[in-house]
Amino acid sequence: MERKMNSERFCWGFWSVVILKRDKGTQLNQSTNQSTLKIGSTPLRKSSIRCFCQSVSTANSLTSIVNPQQPAGHDRLKSSTAAQRRCVIRCSNSINGKGFKDDSVKNVEKLLEEKRRAELSARISSNEFTVEESSFQAQLKNNLSKLGVPKEVLEFVFSFAGDPEDDHPRIPEAKGSAKIIGGEPFFIPLYKLYQKYGGIFKLTFGPKSFIIVSDPSIAKHILKNNPKAYSKGILAEILEFVMGKGLIPADGEIWRVRRRAIVPALHQKFVAAMFGLFGEATDRLIKKLDAAALDGEDVEMESLFSRLTLDVIGKAVFNYEFDSLKVDTGIVEAVYTVLREAEDRSVAPIPFWEIPIWKDISPQLKKVNKALKLVNETLDGLIAICKKMVEEEELQFHEEYMNEQDPSILHFLLASGDDVTSKQLRDDLMTLLIAGHETSAAVLTWTFYLLSKEPSVLAKLRDEVDSVLGDRFPTVEDMKKLKYTTRVINESLRLYPQPPVLIRRSLEDDVLGEGEDIFISVWNLHRSPKHWEEADKFNPERWPLDGPNPNETNQNFSYLPFGGGPRKCVGDMFATFETVVAVAMLVRRFDFQLALGAPPVKMTTGATIHTTEGLNMTFTRRKIAPIVPTPTLYSNAEVKSDEVSSAIS
Numbered sequence: 001m002e003r004k005m006n007s008e009r010f011c012w013g014f015w016s017v018v019i020l021k022r023d024k025g026t027q028l029n030q031s032t033n034q035s036t037l038k039i040g041s042t043p044l045r046k047s048s049i050r051c052f053c054q055s056v057s058t059a060n061s062l063t064s065i066v067n068p069q070q071p072a073g074h075d076r077l078k079s080s081t082a083a084q085r086r087c088v089i090r091c092s093n094s095i096n097g098k099g100f101k102d103d104s105v106k107n108v109e110k111l112l113e114e115k116r117r118a119e120l121s122a123r124i125s126s127n128e129f130t131v132e133e134s135s136f137q138a139q140l141k142n143n144l145s146k147l148g149v150p151k152e153v154l155e156f157v158f159s160f161a162g163d164p165e166d167d168h169p170r171i172p173e174a175k176g177s178a179k180i181i182g183g184e185p186f187f188i189p190l191y192k193l194y195q196k197y198g199g200i201f202k203l204t205f206g207p208k209s210f211i212i213v214s215d216p217s218i219a220k221h222i223l224k225n226n227p228k229a230y231s232k233g234i235l236a237e238i239l240e241f242v243m244g245k246g247l248i249p250a251d252g253e254i255w256r257v258r259r260r261a262i263v264p265a266l267h268q269k270f271v272a273a274m275f276g277l278f279g280e281a282t283d284r285l286i287k288k289l290d291a292a293a294l295d296g297e298d299v300e301m302e303s304l305f306s307r308l309t310l311d312v313i314g315k316a317v318f319n320y321e322f323d324s325l326k327v328d329t330g331i332v333e334a335v336y337t338v339l340r341e342a343e344d345r346s347v348a349p350i351p352f353w354e355i356p357i358w359k360d361i362s363p364q365l366k367k368v369n370k371a372l373k374l375v376n377e378t379l380d381g382l383i384a385i386c387k388k389m390v391e392e393e394e395l396q397f398h399e400e401y402m403n404e405q406d407p408s409i410l411h412f413l414l415a416s417g418d419d420v421t422s423k424q425l426r427d428d429l430m431t432l433l434i435a436g437h438e439t440s441a442a443v444l445t446w447t448f449y450l451l452s453k454e455p456s457v458l459a460k461l462r463d464e465v466d467s468v469l470g471d472r473f474p475t476v477e478d479m480k481k482l483k484y485t486t487r488v489i490n491e492s493l494r495l496y497p498q499p500p501v502l503i504r505r506s507l508e509d510d511v512l513g514e515g516e517d518i519f520i521s522v523w524n525l526h527r528s529p530k531h532w533e534e535a536d537k538f539n540p541e542r543w544p545l546d547g548p549n550p551n552e553t554n555q556n557f558s559y560l561p562f563g564g565g566p567r568k569c570v571g572d573m574f575a576t577f578e579t580v581v582a583v584a585m586l587v588r589r590f591d592f593q594l595a596l597g598a599p600p601v602k603m604t605t606g607a608t609i610h611t612t613e614g615l616n617m618t619f620t621r622r623k624i625a626p627i628v629p630t631p632t633l634y635s636n637a638e639v640k641s642d643e644v645s646s647a648i649s
């Protein structure tokens, strides 16, 4: 049974969650040049302010000056914080709306953040949030045991939470105001609570509670052993407006039918055919970075990676050339308007989009609806074109069917005779577009951040790329040899999992009770000192090159970069290859570092883990010969599927 929250509204990201509680002290103070949103006496972060202001540019206008001489598609941002005035290239439609902040604003924010952290740590250690309730743990242990979870596993799990027979049971319930986790990306306080309360605890705010799971065995139970007992809960509610009943939010029969239709479309021959696409898109980014390097300009990489992956996924899913690294067309803007809205909804303190009068008067909602209309019409157009192509072609459909001119997922689905309504098909395409775009862009962003901090890893990575690739685009055969590059991606996904939390709601009284909202904290699993040596260290060497690729199965659910069980990511192989290709081509071509004078790179939550103010970097050319493109876009289409499987084993 799906439940809606009413008396107190908490808001959840569609991948991830920021919890904010609006109380009597909430005030919006917007003057001509300053907007300050406060909860009580605490100013909110920019991302939170954004959802009130309904405009990224409003928040950014505080600190950035746009240079009108910049070519179309980009603004030039001048930083008042930089020692020298440096220029930064970024994409005008960055979903994050990055920009440098004024020093005084930053200092105040820093102080407030430090104060909040210190307060939270003190309150957690004083047991302020601890509630004694011995039956919960005993009941849970009993239920898990009935389900056949081995005794040793239970002992191990419950050793974190305390012994129910103990005279002083340490019951894992954290209680308090939502404000305690409002000041920073929500998964950071959840980590602190995890250290205090263990692998499973209940987080209660007023009438609402959540179960936070950071234990591999329980995560495995929910995701793999009994997934039917859990729905996507809040996630589906937030995503409805954009994904409808697409594969990510869908549950039950609709999910089962759609998953069965879509998974075969990402067959190995299709993934192999995508290498040309990955290479060509990265090459366009390289050209852009080359130009910036020549002009001595810094670049905002988060928005550029977002464009790279949008170009890739548009072509792969429905054969559409966004070309967003080159031009800002109406459709690119519409896609970002829709994505930004999804992010804003995920951090909004009230579901403003459900207020009847708001729907009619809000300019933002009108803009979103207009953008959605354009995206939907474009998708309908693409579906119609593709249908015609399928009708006219003579190719017989088979397991690894692929049209050489249009190897897209849409083409596969239509050729397979998929019996689906056009609304459902559109929902699925939109879901794939968003799922495959945000996540891969975030992985590239944090990988480059990590590499800029760890020169020894970069040097080793370069050695591998130089020796394997030489002077050409990567192919599927190279994946077998680009092992260290793959480990770099594996490790980046461990430190910055996208999304940092998986959301579920229990549909029946499985082991946690019915109707519970559950967060499986992948962040906690991936950063736990219980599972990882030097858990916070970026150390790709932790997985031997001659060992298997790390995944949830061989890491026993303490590593969940692509989820697990029947709802595991359908694009894991696609995404791994896409990011390996991009990293390999970029590190081969450029030296890079964090831009001098740029703000420190901090995290914030949106759909995935974003930076607060962009990843501003300086790129310079390495002294090597340029990579020569392969002749055609889909030139790898002929690669045999067994070459793909051996590449990833």
Ligand code: HEM
Pocket (backbone or CB within 6 Å): 247, 248, 259, 431, 432, 435, 436, 437, 439, 440, 443, 497, 498, 499, 502, 503, 560, 561, 562, 563, 564, 566, 567, 568, 569, 570, 571, 572, 574, 575, 576
């Ligand atoms: C590095 C990039 C990616 C990461 C880190 C990632 C991560 C994930 C994770 C963790 C899940 C499980 C969510 C859950 O259990 O609640 C998921 C599901 C999903 N992903 Fe990905 N993903 C990536 C790329 C892609 C790509 C490229 C596509 C499409 C081509 C894609 C399509 C999907 C879909 C459709 C689902 C839902 C599957 C279902 O519920 O049956 N993802 N992804």
